[in-house]
């Protein structure tokens with residue numbers, strides 16, 4: 001068993017030395033308990049080519065990697081932000097909470113995921129706090145075109161208030177549960193050009209997609225990304 005773990009670590013180490021790229025943490029902002037923004041400099045990233053939402057695979061511990069969504073990127077300075085929800089215990093949370101300005105960051109690749117966003121009269125964002133970066137990235141890719149509505153499920157009441165105060169530019173509301181969203185006007189499919197973007201916990205995304213389909217939203221108008229189980 002120990003031998004197998006040792007071999008796994010050696011293979012991971014070899015892969016990492018072949019693929020690893022480096023960045024630097026410029027600053028860390030804690031928006032509210034559990035929500036961290038890492039502003040990072042990535043000298044090798046070709047941000048001018050980002051036409052879809054991207055994922056960056058960060059090394060969070062020895063042999064451990066986690067995907068995060070670069071947002072609010074600036075091609076000129078090659079910097080972007082990662083919005084990391086750390087309101088649970090895991091290697092990714094521990095890593096984000098430990099970082100300080102000036103720390104190095106190791107990653108083994110950046111690539112796109114999901115479909116390119118569609119310019120539409122109205123974009124509806126539904127998710128949990130781990131999806132904030134995803135929604136900021138969609139806003140940047142669509143140049144802020146189209147009205148943005150939606151809701152983020154934040155179970156902790158104090159965090160709900162803090163969330164709305166922290167991200168006024170996202171201009172979407174918070175909800176306590178899927179049930180609350182299900183009965184809110186946000187889901188009423190009354191605009192033919194509405195596009196729905198779902199992201200965050202896989203079970204939540206699955207349920208929201210099911211509710212939308214039951215309400216008659218065609219599949220091609222639902223963009224769903226499960227992030228974690």
Ligand SMILES: Cc1cc2nc3c(=O)[nH]c(=O)nc-3n(C[C@H](O)[C@H](O)[C@H](O)COP(=O)(O)OP(=O)(O)OC[C@H]3O[C@@H](n4cnc5c(N)ncnc54)[C@H](O)[C@@H]3O)c2cc1C
Pocket residue numbers: 055066067068069070082083084085086087088089090091092093094113129130131132133134226227228229
């Ligand atoms: C394409 C892609 C993009 C992603 N982008 C982001 C992003 O921008 N920001 C972000 O925060 N995450 C993002 N994630 C999720 C991220 O990769 C990790 O899965 C997540 O941060 C958990 O890692 P961890 O090591 O902290 O916890 P893990 O060790 O993976 O999980 C520990 C426990 O915590 C639970 N858990 C995991 N995440 C959460 C959460 N957010 N809230 C409550 N409980 C949780 C798990 O179910 C598990 O029980 C993305 C994932 C994918 C696939």
